[in-house]
Amino acid sequence: MLKKVFTWGGIAFLIFFIAYQxxxxxxxxxxxxxxxxxxxxxxxxxxxxxxA
Structure with missing residues (x-):
């Protein structure tokens, strides 16, 4: 369960980072x-x- 939360959090941060910076x-x-x-x-x- 915790792994899933970190995975989705990382994906959300990546999208946010690409969109705003x-x-x-x-x-x-x-x-x-x-x-x-x-x-x-x-x-x-x-x-x-x-x-050789």
């Missing part, structure tokens, strides 16, 4: 995307060096 929300998602890309690149480099 679209440029800030875009910056946050760009930052998260860049971080995920760096992690993926690091794994790729690791496996490339492991095989």
């Amino acid at each position: 679209p440029s800030s929300a875009a910056d946050v998602f760009k930052s998260l995307g860049g971080s995920i890309l760096e992690v993926a690149q690091g794994f790729g480099d690791f496996f490339t060096d492991l095989v």
Whole structure:
């Protein structure tokens, strides 16, 4: 039950954040995307060096 409340609360906050602060929300998602890309690149480099 508590998990459901936090999930819906998080979704509501996300919608509110995007609706009222679209440029800030875009910056946050760009930052998260860049971080995920760096992690993926690091794994790729690791496996490339492991095989080579």
